[in-house]
Amino acid sequence: MGCMSSKDQGPPQKAINSNRGQKYKAAEASTAEERSNQKHNEVVQNFSQVYKVERLLGTGAEGNAWLVRDVNADKLWALKLLKLPLPARFVQSVFREIRLQSELGEGHHNIITPEEVVLTSHYLGLVMEYAPGGSMTQYITDKFRDCGGVGLLMPEDEARFFFKQMVNAVDYCHRHQVVHRDLKLDNTLLSGHNPPYIKLCDFGFARNWDGTGEQSNMTTVIGTPDYMSPQLTAAKTGNQGGKVYYDGTKADVWAMGVLLCVILIGKFPFEGDNVSSMGVTDPMKKVWVQQHRNKWDENSMLQSQLKYLSPNARDLLDKMFDLDEKNRISIQGIMEHPWYQTPMRSHFEDALGTLKQEQDEVEEKLAKGAYRSAERDAAIDNLIKLSASGDFKSKATEPIHKGTIVPVWTRLSLRTVQPEYPIFNRDSLRACLAVQQRAHGSITAHAGSTPMDPTVNTKEDAEQEGRDV
């Protein structure tokens, strides 16, 4: 496991097998614990060394994402790992992230498809489709270097090619009553195609609502300040008492406006770390001040770049940055806007044409209910609750590194709806812990945080919201 040194990577399969051979003979099962182990023999048999770590892909608020290889199938995946035990306040938001991404990912080509959720001795892991093109942050950083900060970061039709994919993916989420609430460059990944397709990831702040569009109203202040709509940043102005009420779909539209502005001109229209915000220190409040002081295109930092933008691009951004969310352009309005409708060079048009064709096929399948499963949701819920178990408390923690083998205790497929899902319960967990303990001698806990520790931040808000639901 990741918490062990390379020569101590969890119970090797052979050791488990031989251990099992001795331990599970009925005649030798004298203690209650051993009888329990015997009963859960079949769970322990599932120990399998599946994933080998290749490299770190990215660090996030909740945990790190790693590029891993399935050693049996020789296939690459992204694996996002959350350290165990999962703090109780994360249970609801992690469940929501995995469930929503499972429902949406398989149904849209511009959303990362989750493959399975796994439990290891030290981590809860989400195995996902790997986006080899890296994140949009890296892509535009390279573009900025290439253009030397002069002119547009990329031609408008290239920006349109990416933006259209983003709008399609977000429209798909909204049509399925889900708002993403953390749309940004870091959460926009790229495929290995040429030109690259975007792959939306990180549903950690996503939220669904029931019924009609009328109910997409939210109250939790969540997201990343630079991308937050004025309805969200208003929470820090004092006269709101920290309370907000906003339409989540319009908050996503605002964030997409920020994203479009940055991919076109390489600058943020409103910045949480802007130094000249009249003595204001809080990033959200700084953004709020900038949003209300001037129109986005009056920001002095943008002036040298704005002259390169077409009038249509400016008009669309104007409409996306309407302070009043009721007047702010909708996704439908964006799709009908002349800038959005302007034809692109043929290789972009062709790539989007192919994508659309594939998307239509997926949606047809989806209409038949192919990817929904109450049983799967229940199994995910069970596994996540188990991840918060105090039984993991005494586990030592060590950073994961290249070459670490991740043996999984149990795995739930998120992709294909199964007639039955494996049940991994408290007894199974204890059986696994006991076997591992025997294989390694006593387990020594050591103090101190590790790079894998989930950071306590706005996820608390998510949990808070969970209680509101």
Ligand SMILES: Nc1ncnc2c1ncn2[C@@H]1O[C@H](COP(=O)(O)OP(=O)(O)O)[C@@H](O)[C@H]1O
């Ligand atoms: N499927 C993936 N393929 C490639 N890189 C990924 C993938 N998932 C995550 N990453 C990288 O890891 C980073 C953190 O993952 P993310 O899901 O955004 O976690 P967090 O909720 O902690 O922000 C991303 O910004 C990205 O750079």
Ligand SMILES: [Mg+2]
């Ligand atoms: Mg992220």
